[in-house]
Amino acid sequence: MTTPSLPFDLKPSAQPVSDADREAALADPGFGRHFTDHMVTIRWTEGRGWHDARLQPYAPLSMDPASMVLHYSQEIFEGLKAYRQADGTVAVFRPEANGERFQRSARRMAMPELPVETFVEAIDVLVRQDEAWVPSGGEQTLYLRPFMFASEVGLGINRPANEYTFMVIASPAGAYFPRGIKPVSVWLSKDYVRAAPGGTGEAKTGGNYAGAFLAQAEATRNGCDQVVWLDAVERRWVEEMGGMNLYFVRGEGEDAEIVTPQLTGTLLPGITRDSLLRIASDLGHTTGEVKISTDDWRQGSADGTISEVFACGTAAVITPVGSVRSAEGDWTVGDGQPGPITQRLRAELLGIQTGQRPDPYGWMHRIR
Numbered sequence: 606m607t608t609p610s611l612p613f614d615l616k617p618s619a620q621p622v623s624d625a626d627r628e629a630a631l632a633d634p635g636f637g638r639h640f641t642d643h644m645v646t647i648r649w650t651e652g653r654g655w656h657d658a659r660l661q662p663y664a665p666l667s668m669d670p671a672s673m674v675l676h677y678s679q680e681i682f683e684g685l686k687a688y689r690q691a692d693g694t695v696a697v698f699r700p701e702a703n704g705e706r707f708q709r710s711a712r713r714m715a716m717p718e719l720p721v722e723t724f725v726e727a728i729d730v731l732v733r734q735d736e737a738w739v740p741s742g743g744e745q746t747l748y749l750r751p752f753m754f755a756s757e758v759g760l761g762i763n764r765p766a767n768e769y770t771f772m773v774i775a776s777p778a779g780a781y782f783p784r785g786i787k788p789v790s791v792w793l794s795k796d797y798v799r800a801a802p803g804g805t806g807e808a809k810t811g812g813n814y815a816g817a818f819l820a821q822a823e824a825t826r827n828g829c830d831q832v833v834w835l836d837a838v839e840r841r842w843v844e845e846m847g848g849m850n851l852y853f854v855r856g857e858g859e860d861a862e863i864v865t866p867q868l869t870g871t872l873l874p875g876i877t878r879d880s881l882l883r884i885a886s887d888l889g890h891t892t893g894e895v896k897i898s899t900d901d902w903r904q905g906s907a908d909g910t911i912s913e914v915f916a917c918g919t920a921a922v923i924t925p926v927g928s929v930r931s932a933e934g935d936w937t938v939g940d941g942q943p944g945p946i947t948q949r950l951r952a953e954l955l956g957i958q959t960g961q962r963p964d965p966y967g968w969m970h971r972i973r
């Protein structure tokens with residue numbers, strides 16, 4: 606049986622941004638600075654379930670100061686992108702996978718699960734309405750931000766909220782590397798941890814980010830671009846980097862082995878990470894989900910067995926890691942430049958996303 610999908614009430618804006626202003630925003634979108642003309646909201650209340658799905662003009666929310674999210678952080682989010690295809694149409698990368706992860710995040714945070722079909726339809730409704738905001742060419746995209754928060758009013762703390770708001774907003778995003786791919790430097794965080802066993806590390810929830818800013822500031826103070834998180838118990842197993850997953854390349858050429866830290870429950874299961882496991886394997890590489898320690902990383906970089914390291918996530922797709930700093934010393938990865946396998950995987954994935962290469966996995970979801 607298929608679930609009947611929620612009827613969306615479409616209330617398009619009477620005053621959308623002018624063509625000239627939109628074109629100006631699209632000429633230099635940056636990231637997360639401009640927002641499209643519309644947003645989607647869906648409500649959930651106990652007893653009634655999901656209802657009141659609507660597309661309406663983008664506007665500030667009016668909130669009661671006692672809304673539970675403002676006090677107890679019951680909030681989850683997603684990030685995915687709509688790409689202008691080579692043929693001029695628009696397609697979204699793996700929205701069903703984001704919808705499934707959104708359900709898993711909701712479960713962990715004791716929030717209601719939005720059906721995946723409704724999640725995808727909310728994206729369809731918004732992107733269809735604001736299609737003119739999808740940039741074309743040059744790795745520019747429309748970044749989509751679905752999120753949900755506890756909107757019940759009250760300060761009681763012994764149970765989850767009984768009222769939630771789901772929303773989708775959209776923001777044009779420029780190329781992550783407008784002047785060519787530049788490797789990042791990373792700081793290994795020993796004093797702070799992002800997630801502990803049994804905690805919320807696997808859920809895409811805002812609180813994981815709130816707890817990470819101080820470590821990111823420490824990385825910046827040490828002259829690094831990004832923080833790399835280690836496991837909470839032994840502080841030696843590499844987990845992930847900021848908001849991206851990590852990959853290690855062992856060896857070189859066609860025989861190179863491509864591995865990523867295994868999902869132990871404390872790192873975020875990235876959809877880019879998952880996609881690259883498939884692509885790398887189909888390119889003939891041996892792939893693996895492994896445990897890799899900071900010592901393995903340092904020794905492998907020194908003796909050359911680790912030839913490349915890169916991070917991956919929706920925003921940047923793939924970012925090479927050029928150098929590492931830690932309390933126990935600094936080292937360079939490979940020659941510190943983007944490696945050939947990193948660049949190959951980036952081209953393959955972006956090729957599928959932009960419609961310049963075939964999509965054998967059925968990952969691109971067309972907006973009609």
Ligand SMILES: *Cc1c(COP(=O)(O)O)cnc(C)c1O
Pocket residue numbers: 684809845847848849850873874875876877878917918919920
């Ligand atoms: C979203 C996110 C990622 C990357 O996930 P993608 O689905 O590839 O964008 C990695 N780590 C963290 C902490 C994240 O929040």
